[in-house]
Amino acid sequence: xxxxxxYQDHDRCIGCYACEVHCKTKNELPVGPRLCRIIETDxxxxxxxxRQRFVFMPCFxxxxxxxxxxxxxxxxxxxxxxxxxxxxxxLCVGCKSCITxxxxxxxxxxxxxxxxxxxxxxxDRVDQGLKPACVTKCTTKALKFVSADEASKLxxxxxxxxxxxxxx
Amino acid sequence: xxxxxxxxxxxxxxxxxIRVEVEDGRVKWIEGNPYVPGMxxxxxxxxxxxxxxxxxxxxxxxxxIRTGERGSGQFKRVSWEEAFKYVADKVKDIQAKYGKRTxxxxxxxxxxxxxxxxxxxxxxxxxxxxSHDDFCRKNVxxxxxxxxxxxxxxxxxxxxxxxHMVFYGxxxxxxxxxxxxxxxxxxxxxxxxxxxxxxxVSKTATKATRFYQIRPGTDYAFNLALIHVILKExxxxxxxxxxxxxxxxxxxxxxxxxxxxxxxxxxGIPAYEIxxxxxxxxxxxxxxxxxxxxxxxxxxxxxxFARSVIILNALLGSIEQxxxxxxxxxxxxxxxxxxxxxxxxxxxxxxxxxxxxxxxxFLYDGAGHILHLYRAIKKGEPxxxxxxxxxxxxxxxxxxxxxxxEVLDGLDLLVAIDTNYSATAWYADVILPESTYLERDDMxxxxxxxxxxxxxxxxxxxxIYDTKGKWEITKGLLHAxxxxxxxxxxxxxxxxxxxxxxxxxxxxxxxxSGQVALCKDAKMYSRDELKFKTPSGKVEILSSKMAERExxxxxxxxxxxxxxxxxxxxxxxxGRMAVHTHxxxxxxxxxxxxxxxxxxxxxxxxxxxxxxxxxxxxxxxSGDFSGKIRxxxxxxxxxxxxxxxxxxxxxxxxxxRSFGKGLNEGRLLSGAFDKMAHGSxxxxxxxxxxxxxxx
Numbered sequence: 001x002x003x004x005x006x007y008q009d010h011d012r013c014i015g016c017y018a019c020e021v022h023c024k025t026k027n028e029l030p031v032g033p034r035l036c037r038i039i040e041t042d043x044x045x046x047x048x049x050x051r052q053r054f055v056f057m058p059c060f061x062x063x064x065x066x067x068x069x070x071x072x073x074x075x076x077x078x079x080x081x082x083x084x085x086x087x088x089x090x091l092c093v094g095c096k097s098c099i100t101x102x103x104x105x106x107x108x109x110x111x112x113x114x115x116x117x118x119x120x121x122x123x124d125r126v127d128q129g130l131k132p133a134c135v136t137k138c139t140t141k142a143l144k145f146v147s148a149d150e151a152s153k154l155x156x157x158x159x160x161x162x163x164x165x166x167x168x
Numbered sequence: 169x170x171x172x173x174x175x176x177x178x179x180x181x182x183x184x185x186i187r188v189e190v191e192d193g194r195v196k197w198i199e200g201n202p203y204v205p206g207m208x209x210x211x212x213x214x215x216x217x218x219x220x221x222x223x224x225x226x227x228x229x230x231x232x233i234r235t236g237e238r239g240s241g242q243f244k245r246v247s248w249e250e251a252f253k254y255v256a257d258k259v260k261d262i263q264a265k266y267g268k269r270t271x272x273x274x275x276x277x278x279x280x281x282x283x284x285x286x287x288x289x290x291x292x293x294x295x296x297x298x299s300h301d302d303f304c305r306k307n308v309x310x311x312x313x314x315x316x317x318x319x320x321x322x323x324x325x326x327x328x329x330x331x332h333m334v335f336y337g338x339x340x341x342x343x344x345x346x347x348x349x350x351x352x353x354x355x356x357x358x359x360x361x362x363x364x365x366x367x368x369v370s371k372t373a374t375k376a377t378r379f380y381q382i383r384p385g386t387d388y389a390f391n392l393a394l395i396h397v398i399l400k401e402x403x404x405x406x407x408x409x410x411x412x413x414x415x416x417x418x419x420x421x422x423x424x425x426x427x428x429x430x431x432x433x434x435x436g437i438p439a440y441e442i443x444x445x446x447x448x449x450x451x452x453x454x455x456x457x458x459x460x461x462x463x464x465x466x467x468x469x470x471x472x473f474a475r476s477v478i479i480l481n482a483l484l485g486s487i488e489q490x491x492x493x494x495x496x497x498x499x500x501x502x503x504x505x506x507x508x509x510x511x512x513x514x515x516x517x518x519x520x521x522x523x524x525x526x527x528x529x530f531l532y533d534g535a536g537h538i539l540h541l542y543r544a545i546k547k548g549e550p551x552x553x554x555x556x557x558x559x560x561x562x563x564x565x566x567x568x569x570x571x572x573x574e575v576l577d578g579l580d581l582l583v584a585i586d587t588n589y590s591a592t593a594w595y596a597d598v599i600l601p602e603s604t605y606l607e608r609d610d611m612x613x614x615x616x617x618x619x620x621x622x623x624x625x626x627x628x629x630x631x632i633y634d635t636k637g638k639w640e641i642t643k644g645l646l647h648a649x650x651x652x653x654x655x656x657x658x659x660x661x662x663x664x665x666x667x668x669x670x671x672x673x674x675x676x677x678x679x680x681s682g683q684v685a686l687c688k689d690a691k692m693y694s695r696d697e698l699k700f701k702t703p704s705g706k707v708e709i710l711s712s713k714m715a716e717r718e719x720x721x722x723x724x725x726x727x728x729x730x731x732x733x734x735x736x737x738x739x740x741x742x743g744r745m746a747v748h749t750h751x752x753x754x755x756x757x758x759x760x761x762x763x764x765x766x767x768x769x770x771x772x773x774x775x776x777x778x779x780x781x782x783x784x785x786x787x788x789x790s791g792d793f794s795g796k797i798r799x800x801x802x803x804x805x806x807x808x809x810x811x812x813x814x815x816x817x818x819x820x821x822x823x824x825r826s827f828g829k830g831l832n833e834g835r836l837l838s839g840a841f842d843k844m845a846h847g848s849x850x851x852x853x854x855x856x857x858x859x860x861x862x863x
Contacts, residue, residue: 012353014341015371016746021216021758026197031761043369043804050804052374137199137211139346140353 002061002083004121005151006135009158012142015040015054019134019143026122026133033108035059035119036134056143058134059106059119061085067118070101075116079123086120089113121145174201174682176280176613176625178587178605179214179221180749182345183280185682186215188606188628195219195606195628203681206328206347213747215346217758221604222632226755226823227588228601229633238576239595241821248636248644255598256648258581259292262555269519270554272296272541276561277304280613280623283511284638285559285585291646291654295517295524296553300561302538302850307464310531310848311474314711315482317701319533322496324617325459327351329491331452332361334445336387336477338461341372343744361452363445365390365437367741368769368811369804378445384739384809384854385728386435388469391476392725393431393442394449396423398483403450405485411695412482415709415721419479422722434727453484455491463743468855471531471848472723482707488693495693496616499671502687507612507622507667514654523849525550528718530849537849538563542571542841545578555581559638560602562590565751565818566834568793571841585641588752589822601635603627608637609660612667615683618690622673623683624664639663719847731808731857733774738810740790740858742833751815754826765830767800769811770860775801778862785863788831790856791838796863797831810860 015038023035036058043052061078065085068076075091076098078084087098087107092115098107099116110117122132130136131145146154170191177184177198185201198218200207221227231251236242246254259271273289275282277299289297301309309320316323327333328351340352356362356375364376367384382390398404399420409416428439449456460477464470486492499506523532523540530537544553556579564572576582576595584596593599602608610625627637636644643655657663664675677684699705703712710721731737747763748754754764768786780786782801787794788810797812805811816830836858843852 011357014344014349014353014375014746016212016342016344017762018211018213018216018746020762021213022211024758024761025216025219031757034761043374043802049376049379050369050373052369052371136209137216139210139212139344140350141208141210 002085002121003147004061004082004084004126005146005148006056006058006121006132007144007146007151007154008056009142009144009154010053011158012140013054013056014140014142015052016139018137018139019056022133022137023119027117029117030110030112032111033117035108035117057104059085059121060104061121066101066103067098067107070097072097076107082126084121084123084126085118086123087116087118089115092116173626173628174624174678175628176605176623176682177211177215177218178625179218179753181276181279184211184215184346185623186211187682190628193629195222200346201682204347204683206350210346210350212344212346213759213762214749214753217753217756218604218606220756220758221587222606224755224757226825227604228586228593228599228635230601231634232599234597238597241594243599248634251598251600252644252648255581255583255600255645256650259555259649262580263292266552266554267519268293268517269296270294270552271557272298272553272555273557273559274298274300274538274541274561274563275559276300277535280615281610281625281638283509284611284642285557286511287514287642287654288557288645290511290514290517291651292649293517295519295521296541297521297535298538298541299535300538300563301535303465303566303853304463305461306850307470307474307845307848308460308462310471310533311460311478313533314531314713315475315478315702315707315709316487317703317708318495321616324494324496325457326489326491326494327457328354329455330355330360330457331455331491332363332449333456334363334449334458335365335372336459336461337366337466337743338459339366339370339372339743340459341375342370342746343462344746361448367806367809370743371746380435380437380441381804381806383434383436383728384741384806385467386725388467388473388476389426389431389434389725390437390442391473391480392423392426393428394446394480395419395476395483396426397428397443397446398450398480399423401446403446404483405453408454408485408487408695409483412698412700412707413709414704414706418721419709426725434725449484454486454489456484456486457481457492458484458486465845465851466854467728468843468845468852469723469725470845470850470852472846479707479709488695488698490692494618497618497620497691499614499620499686502620502691504620504686505671507614507671508669510611510654510667522550522553530844530847531713531717531719532849539841539844539849539851542575546574548578552578554579555583557583557585558592558596559585560587562586562588562592562751564595565591565815565832566837567840568791568835568838570791570838585638587635589755589820591751591818591820594820594822600641601633602641603631603635603637607631607635609639610637611639612664618692619685619687621683621685622668622671622678624678626678626682714847723846733807734777736778736860737857738770738774738860739808739854740833740836740856741809741811741854742814743811745813748813748815751818754815754818754829755823757825760825763813764826766797766813766816768797768831768860769800769802769805771805771807771809772801772803774807775799778860780860780862786860787863788836788858788860790836790858793835793838795831795835810858
């Protein structure tokens with residue numbers, strides 16, 4: 001897994017799909033490939049109130065990525081310095097093996113280039129000390145670009161805040 | 169070469185402050201203005217998709233004059249000079265026949281930069297300026313004016329510091345403004361309550377701490393009961409009421425019989441919930457916000473409903489209060505000089521606007537009533553309006569085909585000024601294409617609030633096509649008409665300098681962040697200093713404005729008609745989503761990719777009786793129109809209502825991505841032109857039943 005992680009604060013997320021468009025404009029993508037997705041759950045009544053979640057699905061940048069192993073040309077690579085998984089466009093032959101291999105459907109087909117394109121956490125921005133487009137411009141700052149250990153810290157804090165508030 | 173420009177978004181009318189990055193003449197990145205609290209880089213989906221609008225070939229590219237029948241889509245390209253001259257000559261011909269006042273202009277509303285287009289109609293000597301507000305916020309506007317003497321844009325909401333907010337079908341999470349939604353989320357994070365009433369579970373409902381699925385058309389009854397409980401159980405802010413209320417006794421008398429038990433029968437919301445809410449609001453007072461709505465042209469009682477919301481705020485003492493409603497301060501109130509007006513330099517026409525001749529019994533203000541305008545066009549009453557300019561608003565996308573035909577039949581000239589291939593442009597005689605917000609400069613605007621600021625929209629790149637900014641279009645029209653003296657500016661800088669003269673602010677002061685605040689700290693009045701802008705200086709329950717216009721102070725709730733659900737009859741309600749702006753963005757390739765078409769929300773039990781399953785095609789009809797749409801069968805909508813997200817199925821073939829996708833709710837609003845809300849004469853667009861059957 002890359003040293004980075006995108007943490008989604010579900011209480012802040014409003015399901016506005018801005019992250020998807022921030023990504024598409026930054027990467028100048030045609031209609032078709034969507035490098036991150038918001039997937040809506042069904043509305044459910046929880047404690048008498050309607051609730052819905054908007055789940056953010058980028059690439060998880062696995063430690064041992066299926067897509068990299070499946071790629072016959074070496075186009076799909078993992079950066080040694082930070083573990084970001086990306087496609088070297090000049091090497092991609094459009095065989096779609098990575099699309100088959102990824103359990104989460106992350107690699108996307110670009111019909112304009114006939115190659116695969118995927119979330120690379122906006123590595124050009126990361127290299128400039130910036131954050132990925134989806135995080136930088138998230139409407140409600142529900143997405144946070146953090147290290148993996150920071151993410152588990154945030155998750156624990158959120159769990160306690162949500163779960164134990166009623167005990168006081 | 170790389171440069172960065174501070175400007176204002178133009179993808180919806182919130183006009184969020186933005187920063188635009190340009191590289192070698194191409195816009196590469198748009199983000200929320202990092203210097204503005206609540207923005208700090210954030211932008212919604214539409215804001216980012218501005219790049220897709222800019223580089224879209226499916227938008228207006230050059231001036232055009234119609235050559236075929238209206239609605240045939242046949243136009244010829246002309247030069248700007250030719251277009252200006254054609255329009256000016258036509259207007260003069262028509263005015264020679266029907267008088268100066270026969271020209272009208274209809275826009276989306278004044279907004280930050282909206283003074284500009286008003287110059288066109290006043291410059292041509294007519295009083296007939298109209299905005300779309302009658303199909304939107306006008307009831308709230310008039311309610312504020314009658315009660316507080318302030319207009320709606322002069323009242324802000326301090327969501328960030330509130331303890332309890334109440335929204336009535338105001339779907340703030342989806343019909344979103346970046347700053348507003350961030351403040352709402354912040355309040356929720358700090359433990360604030362969000363009470364939400366709607367006929368369906370919108371995304372706002374999924375964030376609410378209390379949710380009531382109210383019977384459509386009964387929000388007003390709910391509020392009357394709330395007022396009843398708050399007065400009866402002494403839950404109000406006594407200090408505020410004693411100081412500022414004019415008409416408490418009359419109000420108390422009016423709501424005497426509006427008990428929670430009565431309201432339960434009307435609304436379907438248990439009486440104890442209404443009592444509990446009244447108590448919770450009282451406990452949180454004065455840091456409460458009951459939001460009177462944005463789109464308020466829903467029901468016939470909409471004006472009185474909006475008044476009831478503001479009265480509730482006043483009873484709870486939330487006006488001019490941290491965590492409540494905050495009144496905007498004029499530049500003068502904060503010790504600054506305001507912008508110089510362009511409009512005031514043009515003599516006001518002596519003739520009266522169309523509805524000024526329609527007698528009393530309704531209110532009016534700075535912009536005319538759209539339904540009166542349509543009556544004047546269709547029937548020539550009280551006098552004919554034969555030439556119409558429509559500016560950055562698309563009325564034809566939201567009304568029935570029959571109404572479009574009748575309006576067109578009444579007009580000798582229809583001019584559309586827009587950036588989009590709008591439905592109105594499709595039927596227009598002349599199309600004047602405006603540059604997108606990324607390609608144009610606008611006049612400086614006043615951002616109202618407790619800390620007023622001047623704000624500037626600046627061109628990020630030169631226009632890609634043969635389009636012009638609004639100030640240039642206005643200038644061209646006024647010069648061709650022969651009144652160029654009203655727009656004597658050669659460059660936008662000359663215009664800005666005229667606006668700024670005497671304010672002490674210079675153009676370069678906008679370089680740093682795109683705006684210039686007129687004071688250091690937000691100015692708030694203490695209760696001792698506070699004085700409302702009504703003639704009495706009080707919260708006028710017995711409004712002098714209403715008395716003068718012979719509008720009754722109170723209006724009794726009427727039980728709404730019940731649709732015959734078994735026969736497939738439902739009340740049609742519609743609304744906005746986060747991904748699209750009204751009828752403007754559905755052809756944007758990135759936004760269209762996410763939501764290309766709409767669905768008809770229908771209650772699961774009602775659908776079962778009609779044999780409709782989730783995902784089925786259904787036929788929806790109203791008057792002589794019917795259209796097809798997919799059904800979304802759900803328990804999360806009231807059985808009497810069907811709902812659709814608005815603005816889909818634009819019939820303009822120029823827009824290939826959105827053409828024919830989904831269903832346009834406007835085509836289903838049969839009879840909408842005949843329903844004028846009580847006291848305000850606005851539209852009442854939810855007073856409409858449609859038929860639904862399996863297709």
